[in-house]
Amino acid sequence: MSNEKELTGAQKAIGDFAPKLVELTDDVLFGDVWERKELAPRDRSLITVASLIAGGNTEQLGFHLNKAKENGLAEEELKEVIIHLAFYAGWPKAMSAIMVAKEVFLKGK
Numbered sequence: 001m002s003n004e005k006e007l008t009g010a011q012k013a014i015g016d017f018a019p020k021l022v023e024l025t026d027d028v029l030f031g032d033v034w035e036r037k038e039l040a041p042r043d044r045s046l047i048t049v050a051s052l053i054a055g056g057n058t059e060q061l062g063f064h065l066n067k068a069k070e071n072g073l074a075e076e077e078l079k080e081v082i083i084h085l086a087f088y089a090g091w092p093k094a095m096s097a098i099m100v101a102k103e104v105f106l107k108g109k
Contacts, residue, residue, distance in 0.1 A: 009029075009063070045071040046068065049064050053081070053094065055093075056093045060101070062104050066104060075101075082098050083100060085097070091108060
């Protein structure tokens with residue numbers, strides 16, 4: 001219906017399966033934490049992307065690379081994050097991350 005607000009990504013993905021996790025994602029994480037003024041969205045994206053790469057959590061990386069671009073980070077900066085983390089987080093994690101980045105960045109062109 002046109003009167004209903006558009007569903008969030010979390011609602012679309014798991015809303016019928018884990019509604020409480022959706023509520024926490026939408027209301028607490030993105031509704032509160034990401035909106036706090038103490039850090040700029042660009043900085044939050046940089047921290048999140050670096051954390052996902054360092055943890056080897058590439059499942060969420062595509063979404064957050066796009067969000068990072070929306071928040072003002074350039075593709076070259078994000079590639080540099082991955083290169084830098086290769087030496088601190090590990091080569092396999094960086095190689096996995098760069099493959100996600102390649103897919104995300106080429107899709108956007």
